[in-house]
Amino acid sequence: GENVxxxxxxxxxxxxxxxxxxxxxxxxxxxxxxxxxxxxxxxxQLIIDIRSxxxxxxDQRIAVTLNKTAKHFSLHITExxxxxxxxxxxxxxxxxxxxxxxxxxxxxxxHP
Amino acid sequence: DAGITQSPRHKVTETGTPVTxxxxxxxxxxxxxxxxxxxxxxxRLIHYSYGVKDTDKGEVSDGYSVSRSKTEDFLLTLESATSxxxxxxxxxxxxxxxxxxxxGPGTRLLVL
Numbered sequence: 264g265e266n267v268x269x270x271x272x273x274x275x276x277x278x279x280x281x282x283x284x285x286x287x288x289x290x291x292x293x294x295x296x297x298x299x300x301x302x303x304x305x306x307x308q309l310i311i312d313i314r315s316x317x318x319x320x321x322d323q324r325i326a327v328t329l330n331k332t333a334k335h336f337s338l339h340i341t342e343x344x345x346x347x348x349x350x351x352x353x354x355x356x357x358x359x360x361x362x363x364x365x366x367x368x369x370x371x372x373x374h375p
Numbered sequence: 376d377a378g379i380t381q382s383p384r385h386k387v388t389e390t391g392t393p394v395t396x397x398x399x400x401x402x403x404x405x406x407x408x409x410x411x412x413x414x415x416x417x418x419r420l421i422h423y424s425y426g427v428k429d430t431d432k433g434e435v436s437d438g439y440s441v442s443r444s445k446t447e448d449f450l451l452t453l454e455s456a457t458s459x460x461x462x463x464x465x466x467x468x469x470x471x472x473x474x475x476x477x478x479g480p481g482t483r484l485l486v487l
Contacts, residue, residue: 299476307465307478362420
């Protein structure tokens with residue numbers, strides 16, 4: 264990977280609303296796109312990932328979409344809850360490199 | 376948490392002193408990584424290893440060296456610590472099949 268832009272840097276929503284975080288990348292060879300959640304004072308942990316042969320993947324309230332033509336992928340969280348409050352990082356990885364490039368993170372705040 | 380530990384978890388040191396951080400895994404994963412995390416910068420790769428005695432530089436390697444003499448241990452050394460190296464350091468591991476990064480609990484380093 265070369266460069267990953269992540270937006271927004273901060274996102275504040277009311278409980279029950281949806282949240283969307285978007286990342287864009289520049290490397291055409293990128294084929295693995297994971298999302299990590301980092302709660303305050305904790306380690307980052309994978310919450311969902313997608314590979315380039317798939318356009319969308321869902322896991323309960325979270326989903327990731329990938330647009331390879333436009334070189335962007337997004338994290339969607341529906342029915343947000345206070346425990347979703349955390350910093351979310353996107354990443355991309357070129358095929359076989361095993362070296363991810365991370366976005367700068369989005370601080371999601373869910374107000375009860 | 377994927378059998379990965381870091382030591383020490385917290386360290387305060389003085390400018391100019393050498394510091395070594397240890398990452399230990401019990402998963403027998405081939406790849407190991409050292410990142411630093413600073414506000415506004417996300418996770419930045421310092422060095423990584425793709426096997427015993429096989430290491431390479433990441434994007435912020437200046438002032439750091441690494442060693443991997445056994446599959447399970449990856450050491451990060453600051454030869455002469457500077458205040459700019461005050462940060463939270465995360466170790467991560469991954470294998471060829473999953474590509475997912477599993478992070479250690481982190482080490483908070485303060486260089487005075």
